[in-house]
Amino acid sequence: MNNAIYKSKANIIKAMAHPSRLMMIDALAEGEKCVCELQVLVDADMSTVSKHLTIMKNAGLVTDRKEGLWVFYRLRVPCVLRFFDCVDAVLRANDEENARALK
Amino acid sequence: MNNAIYKSKANIIKAMAHPSRLMMIDALAEGEKCVCELQVLVDADMSTVSKHLTIMKNAGLVTDRKEGLWVFYRLRVPCVLRFFDCVDAVLRANDEENARALK
DNA sequence: ACACTATTTGGCTAAACTACCAAGTAATTG
DNA sequence: CAATTACTTGGTAGTTTAGCCAAATAGTGT
Numbered sequence: 114m115n116n117a118i119y120k121s122k123a124n125i126i127k128a129m130a131h132p133s134r135l136m137m138i139d140a141l142a143e144g145e146k147c148v149c150e151l152q153v154l155v156d157a158d159m160s161t162v163s164k165h166l167t168i169m170k171n172a173g174l175v176t177d178r179k180e181g182l183w184v185f186y187r188l189r190v191p192c193v194l195r196f197f198d199c200v201d202a203v204l205r206a207n208d209e210e211n212a213r214a215l216k
Numbered sequence: 217m218n219n220a221i222y223k224s225k226a227n228i229i230k231a232m233a234h235p236s237r238l239m240m241i242d243a244l245a246e247g248e249k250c251v252c253e254l255q256v257l258v259d260a261d262m263s264t265v266s267k268h269l270t271i272m273k274n275a276g277l278v279t280d281r282k283e284g285l286w287v288f289y290r291l292r293v294p295c296v297l298r299f300f301d302c303v304d305a306v307l308r309a310n311d312e313e314n315a316r317a318l319k
Numbered sequence: 320a321c322a323c324t325a326t327t328t329g330g331c332t333a334a335a336c337t338a339c340c341a342a343g344t345a346a347t348t349g
Numbered sequence: 350c351a352a353t354t355a356c357t358t359g360g361t362a363g364t365t366t367a368g369c370c371a372a373a374t375a376g377t378g379t
Binding site for chain 1: 219222223225228229230232233234235237238242275276293295298300301302303304306307310313
Binding site: 250282285287 | 357
């Protein structure tokens with residue numbers, strides 16, 4: 114059964130399916146960032162941010178690199194950024210439909 | 217705060233983040249299908265399939281159309297199919313890394 | 320060795336998600 | 350209108366996830 118493949122794929126997508134994680138992916142488009150920068154960005158406990166990053170790392174979305182006291186994360190497969198365009202298209206379609214429904 | 221936007225986006229992605237739902241999206245690439253066909257595909261209780269479809273419908277990924285006893289679902293914003301290419305790329309990268317680690 | 324900083328890990332609780340069954344709705348047919 | 354089919358909704362139990370705190374780890378500088 115190729116069910117296992119869909120499970121792996123779902124796991125990758127699940128690793129993106131959280132507001133803070135999306136925000137971090139978006140930020141990492143600019144280049145690598147340390148956990149401390151990402152923490153400021155998403156404004157959550159450092160441990161929470163670290164766990165989000167672990168989830169994305171395990172899924173293969175990001176990699177990390179240690180330098181001194183800092184750990185820098187970066188996107189591993191940049192194509193994930195293209196997800197945003199499509200998600201925006203869905204959002205736009207939703208908004209248009211809502212606007213139409215109100216009339 | 218544009219946190220709300222990331223929440224909406226995460227919601228759309230979350231609606232894809234399940235093996236059965238991915239499988240259905242993949243199948244809908246061919247064109248619209250009734251719930252009964254999708255049920256056979258994912259091999260789950262009809263009520264479970266119906267709930268998965270509701271989640272995707274609420275997120276704006278699919279729309280439905282009733283015809284007689286059947287309800288046909290179809291993709292609303294076809295660009296979601298491009299997600300698969302990128303997810304495949306992540307999977308490939310993961311596999312390569314695993315292969316390298318074994319040596 | 321000690322203090323300090325950046326990050327991860329463990330543990331816990333509350334919330335969200337999933338899947339099944341049973342019951343309900345809606346269209347179709349005899 | 351009773352029976353049947355396709356689907357949805359409600360309820361509920363089991364599982365997973367998220368976020369916080371506290372404690373552990375790892376590097377840096379004194």
